[in-house]
Amino acid sequence: MAEAQLARAGRHRDSRETQERLLDAAERLLAERGFAGTSLRAVTQAAGTSVSAANYHFGSKEELWRATLARRIAPINRRRLESLDALEQAAGGAPLALEAIFEAYLGPLFAERAARHAVHFVAARLYSDPPELVSTLKLELFGEVIRRFLDALARALPDRSRMELGLRFQFAVGCMVHVMSGNLEDAPLLMESVPESAAAAADDVLADASVLRHMVAFIAAGLRAPAGDAR
């Protein structure tokens, strides 16, 4: 029981590697089928290990789910805050451009998407799996991020009420989640009416960079738009 500088003493094969194989498999399967739709056995089988290994490392299916989400989302939110910090530093107190704010917010997530991690699918589950599973996790992971970005928005649009900004920010989150959930994949199916340039144009417009560019423009313009009175 001597002072091991790393907290992994004896082990069978490699505890760390097993955990990550489990998290990888869980990430993929949870993304496709959600929490209730994914059995622990499916995960452990895909990870090439056993049910007891999963419960040994994570204690329960629910904790495995939480660990899967937190592993990917925490670094993304860290990068978001770093980008925002850098922007505010450079601006020296001046309000930021909406486009810059949302590039800081969306960029890290799109980077993961481009890296072909299933994180974006999984993150989308934050908004579709039962609340008792994810609501505390949501606040825990996103509380500071939302506060900081709302502050930045409030400085950029000083004439809007905080509640209004919060509402519109949720619209932006909706765009993001929807796209990250893979709903662009069947979009081409719905537009069979342009035969000539179909496939080429689709790949062009639906490339990661293009989607990000369009989304930033869409959201920024949407936030700037005046409320529009009831007719």
Added chain:
Amino acid sequence: MAEAQLARAGRHRDSRETQERLLDAAERLLAERGFAGTSLRAVTQAAGTSVSAANYHFGSKEELWRATLARRIAPINRRRLESLDALEQAAGGAPLALEAIFEAYLGPLFAERAARHAVHFVAARLYSDPPELVSTLKLELFGEVIRRFLDALARALPDRSRMELGLRFQFAVGCMVHVMSGNLEDAPLLMESVPESAAAAADDVLADASVLRHMVAFIAAGLRAPAGDAR
């Protein structure tokens, strides 16, 4: 087997009523927990009937799920198309305002939301439950709606490519789905920083009519925004 003018011949209690109690219960539960997270027994218990009754009327859990979705979504999409027809009739070939197009698209759904039906939650499941369950249903229910509304958008914004419009339309769908999934309910939790006018302003901004107004403005402006070049 004589010609009964209504197609309900012999029955135990009331076949139609049992079916609708089942659909009501399924709507509520599927909205909260999704397909995999909702057991047939939970549905039939909430409906005050038995598992076999459900399978008698719908054949399987999956068919019950589909019937639940179709019952509410089909009329909504009918109303959407009627509104669009009326607008185009009135315009007589001239392009429509983006705001009008999206009021036609979002209005019927918000009306259901105001009527406290869980349809919006359920509809959101179209985008979170496994594709093999819903993809054919999605095309079947939404194919014509998407085509017609994309046509209207193409006339309103003739300088945009069809694929670009399709992408941005998906952004709009994302806003809608996210809000309809109930994600505005925990929005106030994330904005604890305005103590004085908190509750009152929240109720005000988050009222159905207000959300619809903001969403229409947001989406219309987002669609109008130029793509923005990569920097």
Added chain:
DNA sequence: CAAGGATTCGAACGTATGTTTCGAACAGTC
């Protein structure tokens, strides 16, 4: 009233689930 179909329930079937238990394989320390 008898026959037959429609509708419902309770029970049973086989399978799959999350969790627990037991023990073996292994690494590190004396």
Added chain:
DNA sequence: GACTGTTCGAAACATACGTTCGAATCCTTG
């Protein structure tokens, strides 16, 4: 080389699942 603690596979457990079956109840039709 025994002892200790970590890791994890095989099996068992109780429960829950979707589906099926048969009997019971009701209504309509002859």
